[in-house]
Amino acid sequence: xxxxxxxxxxxxxxxxxxxxxxxxxxxxxxxxxxxxxxxxxxxxxxxxxxxxxxxxxxxxxxxxxxxxxxxxxxxxxxxxxxxxxxxxxxxxxxxxxxxxxxxxxxxxxxxxxxxxxxxxxxxxxxxxxxxxxxxxxxxxxxxxxxxxxxxxxxxxxxxxxxxxxxxxxxxxxxxxxxxxxxxxxxxxxxxxxxxxxxxxxxxxxxxxxxxxxxxxxxxxxxxxxxxxxxxxxxxxxxxxxxxxxxxxxxxxxxxxx
Amino acid sequence: xxxxxxxxxxxxxxxxxxxxxxxxxxxxxxxxxxxxxxxxxxxxxxxxxxxxxxxxxxxxxxxxxxxxxxxxxxxxxxxxxxxxxxxxxxxxxxxxxxxxxxxxxxxxxxxxxxxxxxxxxxxxxxxxxxxxxxxxxxxxxxxxxxxxxxxxxxxxxxxxxxxxxxxxxxxxxxxxxxxxxxxxxxxxxxxxxxxxxxxxxxxxxxxxxxxxxxxxxxxxxxxxxxxxxxxxxxxxxxxxxxxxxxxxxxxxxxxxx
DNA sequence: GTCATATTCTCAAAAAATGAGAAATATGGA
DNA sequence: TCCATATTTCTCATTTTTTGAGAATATGAC
Numbered sequence: 001x002x003x004x005x006x007x008x009x010x011x012x013x014x015x016x017x018x019x020x021x022x023x024x025x026x027x028x029x030x031x032x033x034x035x036x037x038x039x040x041x042x043x044x045x046x047x048x049x050x051x052x053x054x055x056x057x058x059x060x061x062x063x064x065x066x067x068x069x070x071x072x073x074x075x076x077x078x079x080x081x082x083x084x085x086x087x088x089x090x091x092x093x094x095x096x097x098x099x100x101x102x103x104x105x106x107x108x109x110x111x112x113x114x115x116x117x118x119x120x121x122x123x124x125x126x127x128x129x130x131x132x133x134x135x136x137x138x139x140x141x142x143x144x145x146x147x148x149x150x151x152x153x154x155x156x157x158x159x160x161x162x163x164x165x166x167x168x169x170x171x172x173x174x175x176x177x178x179x180x181x182x183x184x185x186x187x188x189x190x191x192x193x194x195x196x197x198x199x200x201x202x203x204x205x206x207x208x209x210x211x212x213x214x215x216x217x218x219x220x221x222x223x224x225x226x227x228x229x230x231x232x233x234x235x236x237x238x239x240x241x242x243x244x245x246x247x248x249x250x251x252x253x254x255x256x257x
Numbered sequence: 258x259x260x261x262x263x264x265x266x267x268x269x270x271x272x273x274x275x276x277x278x279x280x281x282x283x284x285x286x287x288x289x290x291x292x293x294x295x296x297x298x299x300x301x302x303x304x305x306x307x308x309x310x311x312x313x314x315x316x317x318x319x320x321x322x323x324x325x326x327x328x329x330x331x332x333x334x335x336x337x338x339x340x341x342x343x344x345x346x347x348x349x350x351x352x353x354x355x356x357x358x359x360x361x362x363x364x365x366x367x368x369x370x371x372x373x374x375x376x377x378x379x380x381x382x383x384x385x386x387x388x389x390x391x392x393x394x395x396x397x398x399x400x401x402x403x404x405x406x407x408x409x410x411x412x413x414x415x416x417x418x419x420x421x422x423x424x425x426x427x428x429x430x431x432x433x434x435x436x437x438x439x440x441x442x443x444x445x446x447x448x449x450x451x452x453x454x455x456x457x458x459x460x461x462x463x464x465x466x467x468x469x470x471x472x473x474x475x476x477x478x479x480x481x482x483x484x485x486x487x488x489x490x491x492x493x494x495x496x497x498x499x500x501x502x503x504x505x506x507x508x509x510x511x512x513x514x
Numbered sequence: 515g516t517c518a519t520a521t522t523c524t525c526a527a528a529a530a531a532t533g534a535g536a537a538a539t540a541t542g543g544a
Numbered sequence: 545t546c547c548a549t550a551t552t553t554c555t556c557a558t559t560t561t562t563t564g565a566g567a568a569t570a571t572g573a574c
Contacts, residue, residue, distance in 0.1 A: 002531080002560075002561060002562090003260075003300055003561075003562085004261075004264050004300040004301065004304060005300075005304075006531095007261050007264075008304050011324065014327060014331070015327070016327065016330055016331060019327070019330075019331030020331075022551095023551080023552085024551095032532090032533090033532080033533050033534075034533095034552095035532080035533060035534075035535085035552095035553085035554090036531080036532065036533070038551090038552060038553070039531080039532090039553090042552085042553085043260055043261040043262070044261065047261060047262075047265050048361060048362060052456065053333075053455060054454050054455050054456070055541095056541095056550075056551060056552090059331060059332070060324060060327055060328050060331065060332075062328070062359065062361045062366060062368060063361075064321055064324040064325045064327075064328050065325055065328060065366065065368055065384065065385045066361070066366065066385045066386075066387060067268065067317060067321040067325075067385075068321045068322055068324075068325035068385055069383070069384060069385025069386055070271060070272070070273065070276070070317055070321075070385075071317050071319070071321050071322060072385075073273055073276075074271070074273060074276030074277075074316060074317065075316070075317075102319065104305060104319045104320075104323070105305060109319060109322065109323065111319060111322055126326070127322065127326060128322045128323050128324075128325055128326025128327075128329075129323075129326055130323060197311050198310065198311050199309070199311070259529075259530060259531095259562085260530075260531085279520090280520080280521085281520090289563090289564090290563080290564050290565075291520095291521095291564095292521095292522085292523090292563080292564065292565075292566085293562085293563065293564070295520090295521060295522070296522090296562085296563090299521090299522085313519080313520060313521090515574100516573100516574085517572100517573085517574085518571100518572090518573085518574105519570100519571080519572085519573100520569100520570080520571070520572095521568105521569080521570070521571085522567105522568080522569070522570085523566100523567080523568070523569080524565100524566090524567080524568090525564105525565105526563105526564105527562105527563085527564095528561105528562085528563070528564100529560105529561085529562065529563075530559105530560085530561070530562075530563105531558105531559085531560070531561075531562100532556105532557105532558080532559070532560080532561105533556105533557105533558095533559100534555100534556105535554105535555090536553105536554080536555080537552105537553080537554070537555090538551105538552080538553070538554080539550105539551080539552070539553080540549100540550085540551070540552085541548100541549080541550075541551085542547100542548090542549085542550095543546105543547090543548085543549100544545100544546090544547085544548100
């Protein structure tokens, strides 16, 4: 293991279940001598990617918080999604959680969420937590709009075959409804979001308690989520067009240096 | 430049003002040949630290969101602070923003914030944004409790001399009040938080509009912030004690693998 | 198809990482 | 305070990786 991979291997050791590590533990887990592990940790330390906890233990450092903020401020999907998520939850009128999710390696990850103040539950999907690719409305909505080539590379030709009908149905309907697939008692309505020029495939979903999703309300919420998703798509496309060399109005647009 | 530093140099190029970069621009900014820049970007890409935007431009990747979540879930200060921040803003009874800040390299960074629903302003301090070390109540509260050696290493012996009286006053009073030091029209009440065993120095602050901070209310809010800060300190110390080898109750404590 | 641009590849030279143990430093307890 | 112990850095010859320049290849627009 060399270069960046070695550093990332150390960072990937840290988890919810094991949030602090001694250098000896790291060396053991990665099968490298301690002197090497010490050097690696020293480098990570100086960049703020790792920091000392008590008693010779190390934990993830504050640099991630800084980069996360930059991501929040500059990722077009998050920018477009923030207000829409808030509005969606408010207009839903029932306790719920709105999620904006995307592909992340071989998984799906929520990159923005908004919880309504009355919601007393929290879905497994939450900002920054990788989730399985083939379960849950949120993930399936993404798979449904993935180019065939990328899809089979991700989940394999067999799995593509198994899901073909289901994904086609989602494409046709424009949404995916899942009840208790991930969390017992919760239901999700998910709608794909695609932005061709940026090459991104994501999904917007609303999670509510299953028992609240019946009859006319189900249809109303479905339409809400679909129109919110289209709003995000439009924002993404507008932003993209606004990138051209000439600004539509004569007004100068202020920007940071 | 070698090892991790080279990768971080690329990541540090991305900013609010310049959120996407071409490889040619990176090579130029860092004074390295393009072939080297391409290799570096390829590595970052495969780890999700960078991702492609449109048209040969790259931006920060989603890996930071994942690590940020882990940080949020496992950093003892953020864990202890989350509920306290919320409660503080609620009990304050005026529109305000509660901030939990800490040292980050040669700067101060907010690691958690909570904005009251009625607040129509937002202070310059916000989660993940590095701020100057010597300005603002929030930063000064941290400096006040920093060991002398660390302090002079950070800001230099001259600056220490200049601030000596001010910092001593903060230590004596147990808080720092700043009016418009950072943001015109806003005032901050900041209280230091120290956890010896973890070696951490931080501060809790409440930012409100200056005109709301008068007479009895100022004193009431000051006491609120101080008791909230002490609550965080207590939580940190309790957690630390609970780390001992024997659990107080016979009940098994479930943990991730 | 051709062109321009973006990206990967090639290879010998240069630089950096490696590992084992010694040395230095910090830590906590009498 | 000093000592015993654990943690961290350092040393240096060897191995491995990175580097840089340009060639080769892919990608995409026209």
